[in-house]
Amino acid sequence: MGSLPMFAIVASPQKGLYTPTKSILPMNFGDGESNELMSPKKTATPRRLFSPTKETPSTSQPAYQRFQSLVESGRPTLQLPYKYRCLAETFKCLDTVCSMFFNRHETITMKKLKPAVQRMLRKNFSESSLAQIAHLYPEAYKFSQKKMTNPGSLTKYDYYQLVITPNVAESSVHVTSTTDSDDIIMSGQRKSMNPQVMTERQQHFNKLLLDIVKVEHNKFLQSLNPPMHISPERVTRWHPEFDLQNCPDIGRKELPQPPNIEKFSSARDILSTARNLFDCATPKERMMQRYEAKQKLDKQPDVVEPKAYDPVASILKGVPKSLIERIRARQAAKALDSMTRRPSQDKESNNYARLPDLARHIRNIFVTESKGVLDLDFVLAKLENSYREQIPRNDMKELLQLLAKETPLNWLTFPHIRDRDFLKINKSADLTEIIKQLQTKAEEKR
Incomplete structure (x- = not known):
């Protein structure tokens, strides 16, 4: 018997079969064609x-x-x-x-x-x-x-x-x-x-x-x-x-x-229709019609129309x-x-007619709050509650801008501070003169 080696290596047998893998083929970009590994493309155009x-x-x-x-x-x-x-x-x-x-x-x-x-x-x-x-x-x-x-x-x-x-x-x-x-x-x-x-x-x-x-x-x-x-x-x-x-x-x-289709329901209707058909337009019928027309003309009296009464002529x-x-x-x-x-002229005339009363309301709001500058939204809310007409907020804002445009000496201004709009008035200006000028403007636009 031969002698055995001192150390024997015992290992599990290796698997000879491997999971099939896709071999990557080189891609040729020179001729414009590529060998990409992907699902087969549909070359046929689908029927639409x-x-x-x-x-x-x-x-x-x-x-x-x-x-x-x-x-x-x-x-x-x-x-x-x-x-x-x-x-x-x-x-x-x-x-x-x-x-x-x-x-x-x-x-x-x-x-x-x-x-x-x-x-x-x-x-x-x-x-x-x-x-x-x-x-x-x-x-x-x-x-x-x-x-x-x-x-x-x-x-x-x-x-x-x-x-x-x-x-x-x-x-x-x-x-x-x-x-x-x-x-x-x-x-x-x-x-x-x-x-x-x-x-x-x-x-x-x-x-x-x-x-x-x-x-x-x-x-x-x-x-x-x-x-x-x-x-x-x-x-x-x-x-x-x-x-x-x-x-x-x-x-x-x-x-x-x-179409006039006559329908007879009885013999009496047939006889009356035949009698009317044969008795019309006879000499006797025509003579009676002329006699009746002459009698109506003789009975009509002469009518004298009175003159129409004109109340305006009597007053003047x-x-x-x-x-x-x-x-x-x-x-x-x-x-x-x-x-x-035009309707636009009526709207302009109404806006100018509101300005004198609006100026009084704004002056009263600033006097009541004892401030020279107020937040614009606060003033609009006050005007909505106190003004005699119900005017939308956007329209009221346009009226304030028109008032600032027509008043002299910068009586009403709109300062913009820190992304907020404010309203400021000049308290030293004479409100009576401002209202007179606004009334004159309203008369011109009327």
Whole structure:
């Protein structure tokens, strides 16, 4: 036997199989290609399916041109009579209900239209209001009589209904559908009543009502003594003596009526109709009509219209004519100024009229607090509690700035210290002189 070594190393057998690893390959950046180790990329373009979308044609107008009428309309200052406002509200509700039926491509009959408009208007709606709208705005709707069937009735009785069709211009629609295989482009004409169309129709209807009132107002100005000549576009208020509620009623357009189909329920109706048909326009009937007309003319007495009583002429009896003419000219000039006055001028006049009273309140606040400088928010809170009008804080701050601008000798200033606004007054200034100057300014702006 051979001899064994003194020390024997006993170790566990090593694993010959290792977990597979990814060998990093060199990346070549020179030729623009890289061998990066990552998940395989999808080279195929996925198929995209889109629902048809509307594309605006290239020839459409920009938004600032399409909505320019909304900017130019501004805030209306001329009021309409109550009956005209009711008719405008009726047209608005009628147009809203008609748009819902029209966009669903339903036949709009008076039977379906009346209850829907009455629920929305909270008032009765009849054909007389529809006739007024048709007279004032004939391009808005088309009216016709259509024969309707009644399939659920036992008698199978057919009847005629008034059909209302909104007169809306056709709008072009451009629809595009994109797929991998091909592109489908569809374009065509379609009528619809969108909010923009409804707004334009309502504005046009209100303008027509306002034009009628302007014509009546111009007639009233011409009837004055002396007559006033003013362009209707310059008028921002009606004349103080103009009776706005006495404007004439809107005329009524004759709507299409169903054909006159006589239905006889008994033999008596047939005989009476035949008798009237054959006895009319006979020589005897014509002679009796001429005799009755002559008798009516002979019985009418001669009517002498008395002269109208003029209370103004009786009161001004004995007053010099030149003085009356000067007074009337002064009244006409004052009325002309009030009719052409802008709303911004009224706001400026009211602000200047508040300044004298506001100066007294500010002076009292500083005297009560025994200080020459106060926090601006504290002064505004005091003015909100003590001023005779309820004015928002921002508007009150603008009034204080206007007061500081119009008062002399820096009577009121706004120092800004440590990110806070303060109010400071000059106690040595004469408040009486300041109030007189503010009252003079208010008279000039009136």
